[in-house]
Amino acid sequence: MTLEELRKIAAAEQQTQQKYGHRVHVCIAAGCLSSHSDLVKEALRKEVLESGMQSDVLVKGVGCMGLCSAGPLVAVEPEGTLFAGVKAEDAAEIVAGLDSGAPAATSCPTDVPFFERQQKIVLENSGKIDPERIEDYIAADGYAALVHALAEMSPAEVIQQVLRSGLRGRGGAGYPTGLKWTTVAKAGEERKFVICNADEGDPGAFMDRAVLESDPHRVLEGMALAAYAVGAQQGYIYVRAEYPLAVKHLKTAIRQAEHMGLLGNSICSTRFSFHVDIRLGAGAFVCGEETALLASIEGRRGSPRPRPPYPAEDGLWGCPTLINNVETFANVPPIVRKGGEWFAGIGTEKSKGTKVFALAGRVANTGLIEVPMGITLREIIFQIGGGIPEGKRFKAVQTGGPSGGCIPEQYLDSPVDYESLAKIGSIMGSGGMIVMDETSCMVDVARYFMEFCKSESCGKCVPCRTGTAQLHDLLAKITEGTATPAELALVEELCDLVKHTSLCGLGQTAPNPVLSTLRYFREEYEAHIAKKECRAGVCQMHASGEVMP
Amino acid sequence: MQPFFEQQRSPSEDKRWKIVEATARRHGREPHALIETLHTVQESFGYLDETALGYVAGLLRVPLSRVYGVATFYHFFTLKPKGKHTCVVCTGTACYIKGAPALLAAVGKRYGIQPGETTGDNRLSLVTARCLGSCGLAPAAVLDSAVLGKVTPATLVEQIERGVKHDA
Structure with missing residues (x-):
């Protein structure tokens, strides 16, 4: 495959699509699919056929459009109109209104902050292309970066662009991607691996799933560019078994890319070969930690090991291994295509580019959003998210899942970047963002996350295995109203111990939800202990005076 | 003497064991195929029973203790049959x-x-x-x-x- 041939495929596909006066996009990603968007798609197809418009109207399934709470979503291009909450019965009205542009009962405005305040790089094709057709991806400039890099750039030049872009790991820790690539490239070994971490285990996070379901070729292209840059021949995508649709789309995408010679042996007739295989996770949160993930790919229990040595030097089967997150890889093709400087022009001084968030919880517009780094939490929650429904009061926003923290109202104007979020006791995390209102009890939330960490602890190191269990029991006592002030002091002491002595990231960050809620909502803890009172009305208190054995 | 690796033949005539074998074979019956193979067993039979664990151990030449360890470590695997x-x-x-x-x-x-x-x-x-x-x-x-x-x-x-x- 040459750039010339790729452009021909793209041009042919664009021409085919432009033949149609209207292109009806139906979201068939997991969110909308669960409200039966597949039936909506069939109904629209049937309606188009019955009204004899099949030569002018194309109905196609696309990936996530973002506003998951209003699904199933249907969009019409090139007009750019959107329909929300569409049922199969609504197909006739939508098709009838295509030519006149008459609004339907399910019409949804698109000139609202939810759409206008977003900036899409990772999700630029999501909701636009058919994830099961490689031609559609190629027509959207897909694989152009890979073909160009193989023909015109040296591996070092690819790394140079990534370094210049300032891209940092999107899995949560924010390690500079270019530096990681440099380390793996420098490792002298013959055999190297590239691994895509798609074990999205944070409760409340579904960014990676949406990217894999909506634009799987993007991730494959990013992985192939990485493999070329660091000199790897084999890649693995470690994806959750709980994401069957993502697995299906990935398998299709790998097959198509191999068929076109964009993956496999001698890619684009060069000496570069790269094979990608899928490995299914089996429901262990700890496998998001890179050394545990490696153990799992090797067919073992997902127990982490101490670092260093880092996987970049001593990874899968002892070989140098590059591990990046789905969103990190998805950022790579546009960086190589448009140059590192372009990417570095977006975002803040230390956090470049955009970030995808899964916005959920007590907020009007729940769904998937992509925003430039440096936007404030207030803008995300109150403009894009549309604020808190039912006239309730905002209480906290939780980022980073079980490793993150709860951010109170006084920090809503903090910019969203790696350093700022760390400064206020939370982390960027992989992108889960859960909004809580006055009906949530912060002690109960801390207990909830500790229960999660307790059950997900792999059991290898004592501080995490025993510490999280003890912390959970203490927090449970507080929520039951049977704890003493001395036990609160014990919670703090134990948090400090677990944080500093655990083996891997799971244990080291497990106390974060407790520490951040203690920092900002200490009076709630104290009310539970001293007055046996849960102001949010979540915790079931034992009758006062009753002493637990 | 290799007591762990004895069971190499399918536990029964059930055709579903062929699917399990195919998965193991696709990965060259290497020990690293353990999780993939257990996925296939669970997909085909609904859960992992003792017979299946022993058979997979023999198939991939992995100690039964390791198979059991992996099967119980990951939440996705279940050793009990589910309801209807x-x-x-x-x-x-x-x-x-x-x-x-x-x-x-x-x-x-x-x-x-x-x-x-x-x-x-x-x-x-x-x-x-x-x-x-x-x-x-x-x-x-x-x-x-x-x-x-x-x-x-x-x-x-x-x-x-x-x-x-x-x-x-």
Whole structure:
């Protein structure tokens, strides 16, 4: 495959699509699919056929459009109109209104902050292309970066662009991607691996799933560019078994890319070969930690090991291994295509580019959003998210899942970047963002996350295995109203111990939800202990005076 | 003497063992294919019993202790057969703060089972999921393979009643 041939495929596909006066996009990603968007798609197809418009109207399934709470979503291009909450019965009205542009009962405005305040790089094709057709991806400039890099750039030049872009790991820790690539490239070994971490285990996070379901070729292209840059021949995508649709789309995408010679042996007739295989996770949160993930790919229990040595030097089967997150890889093709400087022009001084968030919880517009780094939490929650429904009061926003923290109202104007979020006791995390209102009890939330960490602890190191269990029991006592002030002091002491002595990231960050809620909502803890009172009305208190054995 | 690796022949005539063998063969019967092979067993048989664990150990030349260790380490694998119907309640953060505990309590009360248990008549299993990724539809549940979004305790119990009664 040459750039010339790729452009021909793209041009042919664009021409085919432009033949149609209207292109009806139906979201068939997991969110909308669960409200039966597949039936909506069939109904629209049937309606188009019955009204004899099949030569002018194309109905196609696309990936996530973002506003998951209003699904199933249907969009019409090139007009750019959107329909929300569409049922199969609504197909006739939508098709009838295509030519006149008459609004339907399910019409949804698109000139609202939810759409206008977003900036899409990772999700630029999501909701636009058919994830099961490689031609559609190629027509959207897909694989152009890979073909160009193989023909015109040296591996070092690819790394140079990534370094210049300032891209940092999107899995949560924010390690500079270019530096990681440099380390793996420098490792002298013959055999190297590239691994895509798609074990999205944070409760409340579904960014990676949406990217894999909506634009799987993007991730494959990013992985192939990485493999070329660091000199790897084999890649693995470690994806959750709980994401069957993502697995299906990935398998299709790998097959198509191999068929076109964009993956496999001698890619684009060069000496570069790269094979990608899928490995299914089996429901262990700890496998998001890179050394545990490696153990799992090797067919073992997902127990982490101490670092260093880092996987970049001593990874899968002892070989140098590059591990990046789905969103990190998805950022790579546009960086190589448009140059590192372009990417570095977006975002803040230390956090470049955009970030995808899964916005959920007590907020009007729940769904998937992509925003430039440096936007404030207030803008995300109150403009894009549309604020808190039912006239309730905002209480906290939780980022980073079980490793993150709860951010109170006084920090809503903090910019969203790696350093700022760390400064206020939370982390960027992989992108889960859960909004809580006055009906949530912060002690109960801390207990909830500790229960999660307790059950997900792999059991290898004592501080995490025993510490999280003890912390959970203490927090449970507080929520039951049977704890003493001395036990609160014990919670703090134990948090400090677990944080500093655990083996891997799971244990080291497990106390974060407790520490951040203690920092900002200490009076709630104290009310539970001293007055046996849960102001949010979540915790079931034992009758006062009753002493637990 | 290789006591761990004895069992190489299919435990029965059941055709589904052929699918399991195919997975193992695709990975060259290497020990690293363990998780992939267990996935195939669970997909084909619904759960992992002792016979299956022993057979996989022989197939991949891995000690049975390691097979058992892996099968019990990962939440996705189950050593017990599930009921005829399965209700999964998502307990991810978004669902939790939007009322997942009430859903579990309602189903538990109606059928007398705790999460992870199956009713005595084998009709219904109740399980929890860490996160279904359907946070936009919180609180969410899955009944057999249908995802139900924005459910309340009453609508969930009603849906289960309907599903269970359907084949009564």
